[in-house]
Amino acid sequence: MSFESMAARTLDTASARGAVYADIRFEVARTERIEARNGVVATLSDSTSRGYGIRALVDGTWGFAAASDTSDAGLDRTAARAVEIAKAGAAIARRRFGEAPPKAYADVFVTPVHRDPEDVPLNDRVDLLLEAERLLHAGPQIGVGRAWIDLWRTDKYFYSTIGSKIEQSIRQTGCGLQALAVGNGDVQTRTFPGDIGLYASGGWEIVERAGLRENAQRIAEEAVALLSAPQAPSGVTDVVLGGSQVSLQIHESCGHPAELDRVMGWEANFSGVSFLELDQLDKLKYGSEIVTISIDNTMPGGMATVGYDDEGSRSVRSDIVRDGMLVGYEMSNDTARLIGRESNACVRAESWEYVPMIRMCNLNLWPGEIPFEHLFDDVRDGIYMESNRSWSIDDHRLNFQFGCEIAWEIKNGKRGRLLKNPTYGGITPAFWNSCDAVADAASWVAWGTPNCGKGEPMQSGRTTQAASPARFRGVRVGVGYGG
């Protein structure tokens, strides 16, 4: 039976049971993971997962049921379960959150792929990782070398009772390296690219672009050098952050607080709430005037780039922070309606098993005009930090503390000696208002995050934050190491 036929049966069942609206999302996900560790292939796996999730709306209340059983009986049982769940919630609801989506679409979306990973023989994929991992062992102090590739293909088929019929074939690829050096009673780690690897939508071209073999030795040498590097200082100083660290900074301090479900208290017991409250919209000076942060789920290469989100809304670009001012949120149909706006298609589910919810998707800090190397020019005393190692922020998204794998002293406009264990912290709006330079488009990179956690049951989201390196003045550093 085709997905369309199965969808028709399921949606009919849900309607007959009492749903005023229902949709079904079939997904077939194929994943491959290869990981080399200390000269052996520690992981070589290939997974297929096929299933569907049904949303049913009854009396303004949603129910969701998912299953992998695609028999007629399985489809009927799961549709009935979604409706029964919705009714159980409706029976005690003191508020109604749900309405049917306002628009239906019929369309097809396919991720552009320049080189299909399946055209690269498995032996070659394994050999590349083994060679890159071997190059990490630059000396006896390298205790662990790791190199990995993730290949993901997800085919989605979305149908709804208002007539949506959306087919999407999404391809995502990631890879990275990590060296762990042990010595001097210490452990130091270096990761490449960025702090988690390079992840993007697309094919094998992403692995080629990453340059694992070309950078392995340097990364390992840096890990070893950190073992004998001086401790990064504590105090208040100017800070330049590398692009991947700026990416994490906007992820944690803008992307999450701008999720409108969080603002409305829908995540209050777990991920928390947000300081970007509704009465701050168009009033809060979130950052300095050079700070503009947008969502763009149409951006080529973004991990969250799709044609339509998981409740059937079409991808768009919209601003969250424009010239420093808070002007928008990441929204779903239900949350957007509550503030008189339209969804900007920020709804995703980890897989067929999970209910769609607001995710930050592709969230980008727009580049400035200064070449990266000139960010240091105007710094007399400061620290340049790269590659995140530790990240923590409170449940209102205000008080944050981040640590990086590596840093360099900045003295009189020049990058100086290596420093280990750099950390910095602050309060979100004060920090972003201290940003006085963002590097230009030449160093602007779309950094994918393959494992953003949110929700209960916990869902792992795939996001991107494109960013250039940036400069911040008067930042508290060395927190956790006496600062």
Place this chain on the structure above:
Amino acid sequence: MDREQREDLARRVLAFSHADQTEVLLVDRDASLSRFTHDAIHQNVASADLSIAVRAIAEGRTGVARTNVLDEASLRDVVARALAIARHAPADPEQPALPAGVPPPAPAEAFAEATARATPQLRAQICEDIFRAGKADGLWAAGYAATERGGITVANSNGARASFDGSDAAVNVKMNGGDSSGFAEAYETDVRRLDGTLLGAIAARKARESAHPRDVEPGSWTVILEPAAFGELFSYIADHFSALSFDEGSSFLSDGLDRTYLGENVTITDDYAHPLAPGMPFDFEGYPTKRLALVEHGVARAVVTDSYWAHKLARENTGHALPAPNASGPQARNLVVSAGSKNAAQLIAETKRGLLVTRFWYIRTVDQKKAIVTGMTRDGTFLIENGRLTGGVRNMRFNQSILEALRHCEFASELSRTGGYSYSVVVPAVKIENFTFSSGTGF
């Protein structure tokens, strides 16, 4: 699918394989969760799946393939894919034979039919009990009620046969006031032991009593961490008990076992049969899980292994494997911190000036080797003055070595199960001297 059906399926799949050695892991799970906010359920979900993973080993080469499509052709295909992948992998000289052992019976309390059969109406009733508990104080509730059942079967071509059926249920509630909040949680294998009214009342009391919080100065404090707070903090050294971390040098135990690392009053075990958290008596290789002391009176005694790391380090296989393929190493999944002699109320009564912490948030490792972590307090932080709680305080960020904390602490006499999305532990409340807070917040 019941145990017999899973075991039949595992036998069928094993029979398809022509690899030197083959392992089949079946996971059958049906989980439901009713999540609420502002006194209404906004995410009400259920999910059912049965997946099968095949690990094939040929000439020391290993491949793993997984599927949840269970027709005959797909089952044959997943076996063929595992073997084909294995043939592309280099041989690993450390790869031991797949283990075979006879696990003991699971604790009887690990499975409750009432939980397996829980309905959305039952979860809604728990939610409604919680809503009611906050109403008198004008509080609104956010949280969830969850139930699940799971069946696991592991079989391999060397004779391993292991099956487990378990259930779990949980309630998590945060009561929200104008400038304060309070938290309560409970985990039980039998949903009938969850009391929404009681948990709602605890969370409401905390929100009420921490209203109008005052600022206190960051710095060095005596703290009493309730089980939810201590459990999350403690979970950040769980990886240190893995043979992988021990071997690679990133564990605090890497300098060697039979040394004193923690306070004399600290005893840590891994115990799948603990009455508060009865679980699976074998690991994901089907090998019996040993109940073992990891730290006795501050002295490190053991790390956990699986077949690979036991062979590599010439140690006993303690039965702590994760599902293959696993580059993360074995894991202690059932950690228990032994209780002390005084109850939590006595620990508070003996504190001249300190802080009572209900819960932490967003703990992350700052320094792996020293086990320094940072995180925030949330949902009920109270000032203790002269042995009494005297009101709520605004939340603060801490930076603290867990090892230092466990060298200067006193445990309460009551144990609780607590957990999060990546851990489940049994711990007491704990009093810690010189706990370091580094900054504050405005809430």
